[in-house]
Amino acid sequence: MKLFYSPGACSLSPHIVACEAGIELELCKVDLQTKQTESGGDYTQVNPKGYVPALQLEGGEVLTEGPAIVQFLAEQKPDAQLAPEYGTLDHYRVLEWLNYISTEVHKTFVPLFWNGSDGEKERAKIRLGNRFQFVEERLAGDYLMGSEFCIADAYLFTVYSWCDTVGVDTGNWPKLKAFAERMAARPGVQKALKEEGLL
Template sequence: MDLYFAPLSCSLATRIALYESEQTAGFHEVVLSTKRTRTGADYRAINPKGQVPALVCDDGEILTEGVAILQYVADRAPASGLAPPAGEFARYRLQQWLNYIAAEVHKQVFYTLFNPAVPIEAKTFAREVALPIRFEHLSGHLKDRAYLVGDRFTVADAYLVTALNWAAPGGVDLKRWPVLADWHAVQLQRPAVARAVGEELALRAAA
């Protein structure tokens, strides 16, 4: 497999999932501003949308959209427990949280905050209205739980820890939500998470 990624973007969740499940992959950094890889190749030949992540599978199939890629990676290593088996109700809970993070946290909040083309009124709404509602919802769910789904780390947790990494760069003080701040701190100590985040921080610093 080959993962096309941008450091500390949503593709980080897939790197975490690969490390958690001890799967090997090639990693190809994409410069999103130019839509080219670090080697100069046109990334749009892999993903015409120009977004990360994209995963080139062993059979040559190309998979895009982070939520789909995360489930694919998890299903390749069922013993890792990164996703409940298909058909179990817990699998739909996983999909519920993956979609919530993608649509409500990633896109509606952080995409809005980081996109320079978004009007200031929309940014203010995202920061002052949308974000608190979503963080309160997540806090309520995680108040007495270690993980989003069941009793073990899943790809939904990999996606959420990735999204919460954007709080500080987005000017959001995560300490306003102690449950999330504590949960995030614990997840960052997981060996696979620490490895993935450390590697991508180094890449960002070197850019």
């Protein structure tokens, strides 16, 4: 399988999940400005949406959207136990977290990365503060679902890591800080970060 990624972008989440599951991926870096792959190909021929991640499967099919990709990867290696069993309440709790991170946190960063006005940026920082505070208050264990790592943790770690880059104050979130430090020390996370040139 081939993962189309941009270093440190949301594609880091499925990259982490693959590393945690022991799935070897072929990596193909994408320039999000020019929409070209590192080999000079037109990325929109792979993913017409023009953004990462995209996962090209062995038969040539392409799967897009990070939350779908991380679930797919977890199901390829069920013994790694990166997602709760289908049909259990915990399974839906993980989906709940993936959706919250995707719609309420990830998308709120858009004005901060893509030339929002000063007013849009300030409003985005306020909203992000509220969204991350919600997570801070619900982090009862080492990870989102308690004591064990799951696919939603990879996504939370990825978006939280953007805070310093865009000037979001994280000083009031000690649980999130500890979570990020715990995540950064995981071998799978270290492997993904190194492969993307982020360490």
